[in-house]
Each structure stands twice: as C-alpha cells, then as structure tokens.
Amino acid sequence: xxxxxxxxxxxxxxxxxxxxxxxxxxxxxxxxxxxxxxxxxxxxxxxxxxxxxxxxxxxxxxxxxxxxxxxxxxxxxxxxxxxxxxxxxxxxxxxxxxxxxxxxxxxxxxxxxxxxxxxxxxxxxxxxxxxxxxxxxxxxxxxxxxxxxxxxxxxxxxxxxxxxxxxxxxxxxxxxxxxxxxxxxxxxxxxxxx
Numbered sequence: 798x799x800x801x802x803x804x805x806x807x808x809x810x811x812x813x814x815x816x817x818x819x820x821x822x823x824x825x826x827x828x829x830x831x832x833x834x835x836x837x838x839x840x841x842x843x844x845x846x847x848x849x850x851x852x853x854x855x856x857x858x859x860x861x862x863x864x865x866x867x868x869x870x871x872x873x874x875x876x877x878x879x880x881x882x883x884x885x886x887x888x889x890x891x892x893x894x895x896x897x898x899x900x901x902x903x904x905x906x907x908x909x910x911x912x913x914x915x916x917x918x919x920x921x922x923x924x925x926x927x928x929x930x931x932x933x934x935x936x937x938x939x940x941x942x943x944x945x946x947x948x949x950x951x952x953x954x955x956x957x958x959x960x961x962x963x964x965x966x967x968x969x970x971x972x973x974x975x976x977x978x979x980x981x982x983x984x985x986x987x988x989x990x991x
Contacts, residue, residue, distance in 0.1 A: 824883040832862060832890040839894075854901070861893055861901040864909055 836858055843851035876882055893900040913920065935942065 821883050824887055828883055828887050828890060831887060831894070836862070836894065854896075857905050858893060858901040860909055861904040862890075864904070865889070865893075 836855065839851075840855040840859070843855045889900075892898050893904070
C-alpha cells in the first residue's frame with residue numbers, strides 16, 4: 798500500500814499523460830473508445846430514432862470496421878511494433894466516422910463492396926458449409942453442452958447463495974454485536990495482557 802502513495806506511481810501517471818508516445822496504454826484505450834464504444838452508442842441512437850440515414854451510416858461503419866479488424870487480426874503482430882501504429886489506427890478510426898470525410902462509405906464503396914460482389918458466390922458457399930458443420934458439431938455434442946449448461950447454472954446458483962449467505966451473516970453479526978454489550982469490541986484493549 799505504501800507504493801500507492803509513493804512518487805513512483807505519480808511519475809508513471811505523469812509519463813502516461815505527458816508522454817503517451819512512450820506508452821500504448823492511453824492510445825489503445827482511446828482506439829477502443831473511438832472505434833467501439835462511441836459507435837455502439839451511435840448505433841443505439843440510430844436504431845431507437847428509426848433514422849434510416851443514421852442506420853445506413855452505422856452499417857457502413859461496422860462493415861468497414863469489421864473488415865479492418867479482420868485484416869488487423871492477421872497483421873497486428875507485424876505492424877504493431879511500428880512507431881506510432883496506434884496513433885495512426887486512432888486517426889483511421891476517427892476518419893472512418895467523420896461525416897465530413899465519409900471514410901466508412903469510401904472504404905465500403907471503393908474496396909469492400911467490389912470485393913464482396915466479385916466473390917459473393919464463393920463466400921456464400923464457404924459460409925453455408927461452415928454453418929452446416931457448426932450445426933453438426935453442436936448436434937453431436939448436445940449431451941455435453943447440456944451438461945456444461947447445467948453445471949454453469951449450478952455453480953452460479955451456489956455462488957449466488959454463498960454470497961447472499963455471507964452478506965446475511967455479516968449483517969446478522971453486525972446487528973448482534975451492536976445489540977449485545979457483553980461482546981467486546983476490537984477497539985477495547987484487553988485488560989489481561991499488560
């Protein structure tokens with residue numbers, strides 16, 4: 798606990814704030830916020846308002862973001878070591894969302910749509926085959942899946958009961974010690990030990 802009040806943590810915090818180039822923590826958090834959290838909320842607002850244009854913009858964004866994420870899965874280990882990678886990623890994610898640049902629309906119209914139109918039949922075949930295989934896999938392991946589901950329900954139920962029991966026990970102990978003056982408190986010194 799002494800470490801929390803030391804100059805070391807203050808220095809680390811200042812370095813993160815003043816020199817984010819030396820730490821990817823801040824910029825990666827910003828990428829997650831700009832790339833996922835804000836668009837999720839924008840999508841929620843578009844769905845709830847039933848604004849067709851906003852919904853269309855959100856669909857374009859998620860198509861572009863999903864494509865970028867898919868590419869990033871395979872290239873991240875190669876390019877994440879590049880200086881300023883996360884700063885460039887942050888700028889790209891902002892560019893995708895800005896209405897003035899229509900980045901997501903450009904990515905979709907110029908790259909994603911032509912690629913998917915050209916390969917649509919093959920992609921449908923692969924996805925159909927994969928879907929069938931997943932259905933077969935799930936069907937063949939139905940007993941195991943039911944067993945795991947029942948175990949999870951039992952474990953979570955037991956954990957819930959334990960937590961409720963502990964909370965009730967704490968409340969009853971606090972209540973009984975407040976009512977019973979014969980129970981010595983921790984604050985009173987022991988008279989027998991001198």
